[in-house]
Every structure is written in structure tokens, then in C-alpha cells.
Amino acid sequence: MTVVGIIAEFNPFHNGHLYLLQQIKKKFPQATIVVVMSGNFLERGEPACIDKWIRTKQAMLAGVDLVVELPVAYCIQPADRFAWGAIKILNELKIDYLCFGAEHAQFDFSQMAQKVAGIHGNFQKFNESYAAAYQRVVTEKVGHPVDQPNDLLGLAYAKACQQLAAKIQLVPIQRVAAAYHDQDLNPRQKIASATAIRKAWQQADQQVSNYLPPGSWRIIEEQKPLTWDDFWPWLRYRIFSSTPLQLKTVYDVAEGLEYRLQQQLLGLPMTASFDDWIKAVKTKRYTYTHLSRVAVSILLQLKQTEVERQFKQPYLRPLGFNARGQQVLHQLKKQTTWPVIVKVGQEEVKKIIEVDYRAGKVYELASHRPQDLKRSPMIIN
Amino acid sequence: MTVVGIIAEFNPFHNGHLYLLQQIKKKFPQATIVVVMSGNFLERGEPACIDKWIRTKQAMLAGVDLVVELPVAYCIQPADRFAWGAIKILNELKIDYLCFGAEHAQFDFSQMAQKVAGIHGNFQKFNESYAAAYQRVVTEKVGHPVDQPNDLLGLAYAKACQQLAAKIQLVPIQRVAAAYHDQDLNPRQKIASATAIRKAWQQADQQVSNYLPPGSWRIIEEQKPLTWDDFWPWLRYRIFSSTPLQLKTVYDVAEGLEYRLQQQLLGLPMTASFDDWIKAVKTKRYTYTHLSRVAVSILLQLKQTEVERQFKQPYLRPLGFNARGQQVLHQLKKQTTWPVIVKVGQEEVKKIIEVDYRAGKVYELASHRPQDLKRSPMIIN
Structure with missing residues (x-):
């Protein structure tokens, strides 16, 4: 069984994500596709536009076999920590390949990661952001700028793989069309940035449906994106x-x-x-x-x-799977020492996912849909 | 100058309060009337139906000369502590008489207070509320039940006067018509309980205006009571x-x-x-x-x-006054060692009224009207 991993937010799931899945299926026609997905709060410090269950469903309708939740303490971190948390989970899931979109798929991310391995935290000046200082040092070490958001994420994945000694092969996939920060839809293309999609959706712009797979759009079109x-x-x-x-x-x-x-x-x-x-x-x-x-x-x-506790005591929480995804879970349960949380009861809340449960309760204030207690993974075949 | 004090919530100001003022003016035609009024959170553990500024205005339109705010830490206490805080302030204001409505104005509240002076806190059983246990002991000591809400408050005032050695003469005024806990308006009377008034107002019952002085009703009729x-x-x-x-x-x-x-x-x-x-x-x-x-x-x-800090470090915060009320304040400023807060600036917030400021900010969440910062007392002549 070949297992391909993806790290994603799917905020919401759109044609760009579908394109990535299609490329993966071309390269690895038999592979099982596993996603580590952020829960209800995201890397850039914002609530997800729709809850994790709907985003899981969108991903599975588009061909993902297993979705595992990235705990909230990893989700809302800068790239390096976000990547570290996600790779730790994918490594436990024993994926063979990590596929990710990159602005420069030709980069050798593993090699770049080795070159910047020595860079650690505290080079920040008081009048400069961490991100700016980091990019400056990376450019020096690598020999050319690495300044596009997905390239930087790819580099963070590569660094995390090295730190965790993960036997995961990196497969960058060339991104097409939309830039990560694009604010507006481009009517000549079928792929837009999640930012542009959320903005158009917020404004009830009918065009937005052109940029999502029909199945993905159908399950969210009645909703307003949360902000x-x-x-x-x-x-x-x-x-x-x-x-x-x-x-x-x-x-x-x-x-x-x-x-x-x-x-x-x-x-x-x-x-x-x-x-x-x-x-x-x-x-x-x-x-x-x-x-x-x-x-x-x-x-x-x-x-x-x-x-700190979430970094030290990880756990696995599947949000959804099909028969192929279930095989990965079966395999996992035989090997892992981590708790695998299937149904969330009071015990799990108290002992393991207290923080994520709290995040879910807060998210419910606006989503009005129960997020955790008594919920089991979605099974979609 | 004769100064008469009242302790009130005016939630909202209604004909029952007007009746009390009329009785006071009959007994003390020349007196200055001073009110210690709860701010935006009240004795029974609830938000005021309208903010303290509007309630101050209502009281002043009906003939009150000075309104001083009862700090929130006193407001939301059981009767004894509530009374203690209010009497402490009125005592500093050097009132001569404390007038209060009572179900049994014939009771000798000072004498009753002496009889129950020995009763202290911890006689509570686990299956009995403090209030129930307290009333049981009071009945034993006094020789007859004291179980009506305003009688109990009167007793609490009398006890506080004794504890604080306040030279304040108690003047109970016989309550008429409405009982404190009445839930509904009685169309044959002009006085209803604040509870019944709030309920009718909430339901937009047109009858409600019959139970408030016209001036009081006019300034709140466009609003919905907060709950x-x-x-x-x-x-x-x-x-x-x-x-x-x-x-x-x-x-x-x-x-x-x-x-x-x-x-x-x-x-x-x-x-x-x-x-x-x-x-x-x-x-x-x-x-x-x-x-x-x-x-x-x-x-x-x-x-x-x-x-504890609010109990130890009291302060005086006038919310509104007229020329007569201003005389009381002038007199006060010559004698008191307490801070008298007229205009609220950042310094006052930090050093003195931090808690009340916070309470005001929370109240603003629903009232949408600034409560404290940069506000000065209302001057109504």
C-alpha cells in the first residue's frame, strides 16, 4: 500500500486543491491519500470559514481517503511549528510521500532544508518581524530567495522531516494560476486563491461557484463563511x-x-x-x-x-475516512502508542483533547453546530 | 440643611418610587434628598434594565437632588453586605434620616437590629439556603416573623447603621399596593412591582406607561429593557x-x-x-x-x-445632582478623606474604579452607550 500525505486547511476546498489531488493520482494511481487538516482555527490566526466536518466532507468527496485533525495548538503556529506538528502526525501514519503545492516545484527542498538546518529562533530584531528576518537569513544560506508562501511551507516541511528523521519522500507539485495572496477572482481561470474565494463568497458573488468542485460548493452554498x-x-x-x-x-x-x-x-x-x-x-x-x-x-x-502538553503528548483524531482510509487506520492501531480518538466522550475530553474541545465549543458560538462531543468520524464510501 | 437618604436600584424608576419621594417631601418639606443607587448590576444578580445614567435622570426628574453610585462590589451582594456598603456611603454623606419602604412600617427596626446583632454568618446547613436559615433565626430572636423583602432590607439597614455607629435616624414608610415579587400589573392600581413593570415592558404591553411617572417613561419608552x-x-x-x-x-x-x-x-x-x-x-x-x-x-x-479592596477603600461617585445636591457635595468635600470621583479619566480607572469601569465596559456590550470614561455627573436644575 502506497500512502501519500497532504497537509492542508481546505478553507474552503477549491479547484486548486482538486488539481493537487489530480496530480497526485496521476503520479500515484494506486495510492491512498491521507490528509492532516487544521481544525477550526488556522495557521494565519483566524477561524476557519466553515467547520472541520464540512471541510472533511469536501475533501473526501474529491477523493481523499482519510482526514486526520491537526490539533489546534499546532494549527495556529508559524510555518515551522505548524509543519513540525503536521509531519509528526503524518510520520506516525507512515506515509511514503508528502505532496505539496509549490511556486517553484523545481527546488530541491530537502537540500535547502539541510542548508538552513542551523538557523534557529532568536535572530529577531526589535524593528523587524520574525518572518522578514528569517527570509533574509534563508536567502543567504540557500543562495537565492525563497520568498513565496508555498515554497516557504515546503521548506518548513522538509526541515520538519529532517528534525523528526522521518522517512518521507517530498514531492513538490507545481502550482498553477492563482497566487496565494490574490484578493480577487480571475474570470479567465478556474483556480483562485482561497482568500479571493472567501471574499467573493462573503459578498455573495455568484461567480464563486466556478472555483470550487460542484460537490464542494453544493454543501456550503447555503452558508455564510465565518470570519x-x-x-x-x-x-x-x-x-x-x-x-x-x-x-x-x-x-x-x-x-x-x-x-x-x-x-x-x-x-x-x-x-x-x-x-x-x-x-x-x-x-x-x-x-x-x-x-x-x-x-x-x-x-x-x-x-x-x-x-507544551500538546507538543509532548500527541494523539490521532480521524475526522473522516473511506474503506481505503480505514486500512491505514487499522495498520496504525497495530503500531502506534498514541491515543487514537474515534468517538469523543467525556473521558477523552478530560484526558486528551481538552484544548481542542474548548476550541470547538468557542467555534460553536458562531457555527451553531456541535463540533466534538459524541461525534464520530464521517464514513464516506 | 436636613438631608434624607434613600437606597435604591430604580430598575426602572416607577410610581412606587415616586410615592416614596412624595411621602418624604411630606415629612421633610425642606430636606435635600440623596440617593445611593446601584450601578449597572443589581442586588439580585442581574443586569439593570437600563443604564445607571438613565436611571439617575429618572430619579432627578422626580425630585431627587443627588445620586451617588453604589460600587458594583456592594451592589451584587446579599442584603446585609449590600446594606453595609450603602449605609457606609450615606453615612459619609452625613444624612440625617434614612427613608425606606417597608411592608410593616410599624416595626421598630433599630430595636429589631439590636436583637439580631449577635447573628453571624455560619449557621448554614448544606440542604438549606442562607436566606432560609437566616429568617429562621431572626424569627426566634425577634419573636415574630420578618419575612417580607423590604422589611428584611430595612432590618439590614438598621444593622449596618449599628455596625457603623452611624448617626442616622431610620424612617420606614408604609408600602402600598404592589408586592415586591408581583409578576403582573394590576389594572386597578397605579403602583406595580418593578418585576411586573419590566415584564410588561419586555412584552411591549402598552399598559406599562401607567405605572411610571410620565417623565420617567418618556426617556425609556424607545428602549428595550436589558435582561x-x-x-x-x-x-x-x-x-x-x-x-x-x-x-x-x-x-x-x-x-x-x-x-x-x-x-x-x-x-x-x-x-x-x-x-x-x-x-x-x-x-x-x-x-x-x-x-x-x-x-x-x-x-x-x-x-x-x-x-475586599472595594470594601476597604471606598470612594464617592456622584452620577447626577442639582443645586441642592451640589451643596451636599461641597460640604462633603470639605470633610471626607475618600476620593470623590467627578470626571472619570485613565488615572481614576487605574487607581480607584477599575472594577466598576470593567463592569461598565461589559454593560456597554449590550447597552451600546459609553458608561464611564470621560463621563461627568449629570447636572439637572
């Missing part, structure tokens, strides 16, 4: 009803940020949005994305100790 | 996004209640209301009202230390 605006009332309440000391207990809130987060909010009018607030807090050092991740941590009351 | 339902989304979020350990840091959450509050919530459907939740948590020991007060403390993140 930070939907969670802002709770975040706002949490920030001004907490003391700076309480805010400081949240993951990644430090160095006086606890005061700045609150003071900037109190200085804004009551009609201010999430975006207004982040822009008011933003500095050269604290980027929009970094602060958005902090905002998720505050919303979910994620603590340093909880993040 | 717990308006704050429930935030409370609910706070409860399930906190660990039991975090809940336990809140004032009056102890003895395992932190688990019960959360567990009962998680067992309810997502459509459950505040009322459903309280009823699910309720036991013989933890009454509806006690739990409602705990709910306010959780919503506002009120801590034990903050309550």
Missing part, C-alpha cells in the same frame, strides 16, 4: 474583562503586549472591528498575522503549558 | 472557555461549584438560556439568586481581592 467578525464580540469582551496579568497567562502574550492589546482596544470606539484593533496594536515587530494568532490564543484561552 | 438574555452569550463563552481553576479565582466560586457551573452548562443544548443554566445548577443550598450573583461575578471577572 473574525463573527468571533470579535467574544474576543473583545475577553480582552477588556481581563486584567493584564490574566492576559499574560495566555500563550505568546509577553513583553508588555498584554498592556498594549488592552490599551489599544480601550482607545477605540465601540464600533471598532477586529481589523481596526489589530491594526491599532500592530508594530514592525508584531505583524498582523502574529497578532491574529495571539488573538486566537486569547479567544481560546490557550496557555503555554497546554501548548 | 440576562442580553449578556448570556458572553457569560456562556466565559464559562466554557475557562478551566475550573480559572473559574475558582472568581469571587464566591468555591467548594467545587466551579465544576458544577461548567458541567451543567456542557450538558445543556446550545439553545439553552441563562435561566435554563441556573435551574440546572441550582440546589437547595445554592439558590437561584445566589447563583445569579455568582454569574455576575464571573461575567465581570470579579475577584475576592477586588471585593
Whole structure:
């Protein structure tokens, strides 16, 4: 059995993702396709536009055999930690290949990873973001710029594979058409960025359906995509009803940020949005994305100790599978020492997925659909 | 200058309150009338139906000369502590008389207070509420039942006066017509309970205007009364996004209640209301009202230390006054060592009214009107 892994958010599942699956099926016609997918909060520090169950269904309708949830403590991290968490799970699932879209599929990601292996955290200056400083050093080491979002993610995957000594072969797939940050739909193409799709969907632009597989669109067309605006009332309440000391207990809130987060909010009018607030807090050092991740941590009351625990005590939570995916799970259960969470009961909540359960309850405030308790994986054949 | 004090919530100001003022003016035609009024959260553990500024205006239009805010840490307490806080403020304001409505104005409240002076806290059984146990002991000591809400409050005022050695003469005024807990309007009378008025107002019952002075009604008729339902989304979020350990840091959450509050919530459907939740948590020991007060403390993140600080470091915050009321304030400023907060700036927020400021910000979530920062007392002549 050949097993191919993907790391994804599917926010929402669109033609670009379908294209990636098609390329995989061309290269590995017999392979089982396994996805590690972020739950309801995502890498750029934002809520998913639709819940993890619907996104799982979209992926499976498009040919994915098994979807496993990436725990929230990994989801809302910068690329390196996000990649580390996802690769750790895929490695436990014993995938043979990791396929990922890249702006430059010709790059030798493993080799690049070796060249930058020595780079570690603390080269950040106070007037420069981590991302900017990191890219500067990578360019020096690699010999050419690596500055496209998917290339950078690919590099992060390659680094994680090396750190974890994972026997996973990297298969970059050339991305086509849309750039990651494209804001608008391009009517001459069938592939658009998730950003452009969400924006058009938010505005009820009928064109949006052209950019998703029909099956994917059908199960979400009646819904409105969730955004930070939907969670802002709770975040706002949490920030001004907490003391700076309480805010400081949240993951990644430090160095006086606890005061700045609150003071900037109190200085804004009551009609201010999430975006207004982040822009008011933003500095050269604290980027929009970094602060958005902090905002998720505050919303979910994620603590340093909880993040550490999730990094030390991983678990596997399948969200959906078909007969082929089930085989991978059967194989897994014979080998792994990790807990495999199939149905979520009170015991699982208390002992294993407390943080993800809390994230689900918060997500339910806006999605109005139960996320975890008593839910079993979707079986779609 | 004769100064008469009242302790009130005015939730909202109605004909019963007007009747009390009229009786006072009959007895003390030249007196200045000073009110200590709860802010935006009230004694029975609920948000005020309209904000403190509107209620202040209502009271002043009806003849009150000075309204001083009762800090929130006193507001949401059982009768004895509520009374203690209010009397402490009125005593600092050097009132001569305290007038209050009573079901039995013929009771000698000062004498009753002496008889029950020895009763202290911890006679509570696990299957009995504090209120029930207290009334049982009071009946024994006094020789007859004291079981009507306003009589009990009067007794609490009398006890507080004795504890604080306040030179305040108590003037009970016979209540007429409505009982405190009446749920419905009685079309044959002009006075109804605040409970019945809020209920009718909530249901947009046109009759409600008959039970308020015209001036009081005019300034609120365009509004909807706020209830717990308006704050429930935030409370609910706070409860399930906190660990039991975090809940336990809140004032009056102890003895395992932190688990019960959360567990009962998680067992309810997502459509459950505040009322459903309280009823699910309720036991013989933890009454509806006690739990409602705990709910306010959780919503506002009120801590034990903050309550203690408010009890130890009192302050005076006028919300409104006329020329006569201003004389009382002038007199006060010459004598008091307490801070008198007129305009609220960042310094006052940080050093003195941090908790009330937070309560105001939370109240604004539903009232959408700024409550504290940069607000000065209303001057109505």
C-alpha cells in the first residue's frame, strides 16, 4: 500500500486543491491519500470559514481517503511549528510521500532544508518581524530567495522531516494560476486563491461557484463563511474583562503586549472591528498575522503549558475516512502508542483533547453546530 | 440643611418610587434628598434594565437632588453586605434620616437590629439556603416573623447603621399596593412591582406607561429593557472557555461549584438560556439568586481581592445632582478623606474604579452607550 500525505486547511476546498489531488493520482494511481487538516482555527490566526466536518466532507468527496485533525495548538503556529506538528502526525501514519503545492516545484527542498538546518529562533530584531528576518537569513544560506508562501511551507516541511528523521519522500507539485495572496477572482481561470474565494463568497458573488468542485460548493452554498467578525464580540469582551496579568497567562502574550492589546482596544470606539484593533496594536515587530494568532490564543484561552502538553503528548483524531482510509487506520492501531480518538466522550475530553474541545465549543458560538462531543468520524464510501 | 437618604436600584424608576419621594417631601418639606443607587448590576444578580445614567435622570426628574453610585462590589451582594456598603456611603454623606419602604412600617427596626446583632454568618446547613436559615433565626430572636423583602432590607439597614455607629435616624414608610415579587400589573392600581413593570415592558404591553411617572417613561419608552438574555452569550463563552481553576479565582466560586457551573452548562443544548443554566445548577443550598450573583461575578471577572479592596477603600461617585445636591457635595468635600470621583479619566480607572469601569465596559456590550470614561455627573436644575 502506497500512502501519500497532504497537509492542508481546505478553507474552503477549491479547484486548486482538486488539481493537487489530480496530480497526485496521476503520479500515484494506486495510492491512498491521507490528509492532516487544521481544525477550526488556522495557521494565519483566524477561524476557519466553515467547520472541520464540512471541510472533511469536501475533501473526501474529491477523493481523499482519510482526514486526520491537526490539533489546534499546532494549527495556529508559524510555518515551522505548524509543519513540525503536521509531519509528526503524518510520520506516525507512515506515509511514503508528502505532496505539496509549490511556486517553484523545481527546488530541491530537502537540500535547502539541510542548508538552513542551523538557523534557529532568536535572530529577531526589535524593528523587524520574525518572518522578514528569517527570509533574509534563508536567502543567504540557500543562495537565492525563497520568498513565496508555498515554497516557504515546503521548506518548513522538509526541515520538519529532517528534525523528526522521518522517512518521507517530498514531492513538490507545481502550482498553477492563482497566487496565494490574490484578493480577487480571475474570470479567465478556474483556480483562485482561497482568500479571493472567501471574499467573493462573503459578498455573495455568484461567480464563486466556478472555483470550487460542484460537490464542494453544493454543501456550503447555503452558508455564510465565518470570519473574525463573527468571533470579535467574544474576543473583545475577553480582552477588556481581563486584567493584564490574566492576559499574560495566555500563550505568546509577553513583553508588555498584554498592556498594549488592552490599551489599544480601550482607545477605540465601540464600533471598532477586529481589523481596526489589530491594526491599532500592530508594530514592525508584531505583524498582523502574529497578532491574529495571539488573538486566537486569547479567544481560546490557550496557555503555554497546554501548548507544551500538546507538543509532548500527541494523539490521532480521524475526522473522516473511506474503506481505503480505514486500512491505514487499522495498520496504525497495530503500531502506534498514541491515543487514537474515534468517538469523543467525556473521558477523552478530560484526558486528551481538552484544548481542542474548548476550541470547538468557542467555534460553536458562531457555527451553531456541535463540533466534538459524541461525534464520530464521517464514513464516506 | 436636613438631608434624607434613600437606597435604591430604580430598575426602572416607577410610581412606587415616586410615592416614596412624595411621602418624604411630606415629612421633610425642606430636606435635600440623596440617593445611593446601584450601578449597572443589581442586588439580585442581574443586569439593570437600563443604564445607571438613565436611571439617575429618572430619579432627578422626580425630585431627587443627588445620586451617588453604589460600587458594583456592594451592589451584587446579599442584603446585609449590600446594606453595609450603602449605609457606609450615606453615612459619609452625613444624612440625617434614612427613608425606606417597608411592608410593616410599624416595626421598630433599630430595636429589631439590636436583637439580631449577635447573628453571624455560619449557621448554614448544606440542604438549606442562607436566606432560609437566616429568617429562621431572626424569627426566634425577634419573636415574630420578618419575612417580607423590604422589611428584611430595612432590618439590614438598621444593622449596618449599628455596625457603623452611624448617626442616622431610620424612617420606614408604609408600602402600598404592589408586592415586591408581583409578576403582573394590576389594572386597578397605579403602583406595580418593578418585576411586573419590566415584564410588561419586555412584552411591549402598552399598559406599562401607567405605572411610571410620565417623565420617567418618556426617556425609556424607545428602549428595550436589558435582561440576562442580553449578556448570556458572553457569560456562556466565559464559562466554557475557562478551566475550573480559572473559574475558582472568581469571587464566591468555591467548594467545587466551579465544576458544577461548567458541567451543567456542557450538558445543556446550545439553545439553552441563562435561566435554563441556573435551574440546572441550582440546589437547595445554592439558590437561584445566589447563583445569579455568582454569574455576575464571573461575567465581570470579579475577584475576592477586588471585593475586599472595594470594601476597604471606598470612594464617592456622584452620577447626577442639582443645586441642592451640589451643596451636599461641597460640604462633603470639605470633610471626607475618600476620593470623590467627578470626571472619570485613565488615572481614576487605574487607581480607584477599575472594577466598576470593567463592569461598565461589559454593560456597554449590550447597552451600546459609553458608561464611564470621560463621563461627568449629570447636572439637572
